[in-house]
Amino acid sequence: MPEVQTIVNDLNRKAKGRRIVRIRMDWPKMIKYPPADKRSFINLVRGRKILRVERRSKYIKFYLSGDLLMVFHLKMTGHFLLTKKLNVKSQKFSKHIRAVFYFDDGRALFFSDRRKFGTMRVGKIGEVENLPDLKNLGPEPLENYGNFEKFSANVDGSKRKIKQVLMDPKIVAGIGNIYSDEALWLAKIHPLAEAGNLTKIQLKKLWQALQTVLKKSLKLRGTSARDYRDTEGRKGGYYEKRLVYHREGEPCLRCGAKIKRVRIGGRSAHFCPNCQVLK
């Protein structure tokens, strides 16, 4: 999520107010709405002005003229690159360009995505906001005023592992593999702990830990474990500051025990077997 927020902030500074004059679409399968329909997608978006860009969970929402909403999900390897043309810094991504949005000022927004998991949708605002994937999202972890209570209610009674629950966007928005590991370490909770068994105090601690790691990563413009780059092709700085993610075999920063890795629901979870409790 800090990566997505960084991109959204950049787009608001550098793409807001621009008109999209031409579109190149090389991977139409990424269009989820209107369903796999390249022509209607292009016809809807061409000629529209970008009024503002917002984030909800890990979705990037472009509000366009004509009461339209264009929504992207970058998944694991999606990038937005904003340049006059693909420069040296972004050459690494140039063979994975899936779409190009040409602006009225001569610049262009390139969408690159090595694994082709990224998605885009466009339609009337209400129409798109009511699509189930966007509508059924959990509370934003960085917004207060009742969001902890919503999170707590969503977790209540769950028999799943807390690690999986944290990564479920219907439970809480915007938390993936990196920040779930980081927050669980900070809150001293074992990733395999049954979510519904955690005390209210543990959940509160976890919620605060989420805010701590997300805010820290936001300041550092996200985590570049591997592919992530911002709209100018630059890396984020959080990877170097990470607490536990991708530290298997290294000493725990708190107690010195060896960090372990286990698979949970097909994903890697990194944790300290000594100071993260299962109970």
Added chain:
DNA sequence: ACGTTGACCTGTGTGC
């Protein structure tokens, strides 16, 4: 209704 397992894709790193 709930929890788990594939599916979607392309690439890189590691061990034999």
Added chain:
DNA sequence: TGCACACAGGTCAACG
């Protein structure tokens, strides 16, 4: 060098 296999920022349809 070649080959097989594990692994990689996410999400959801399909299944029991």
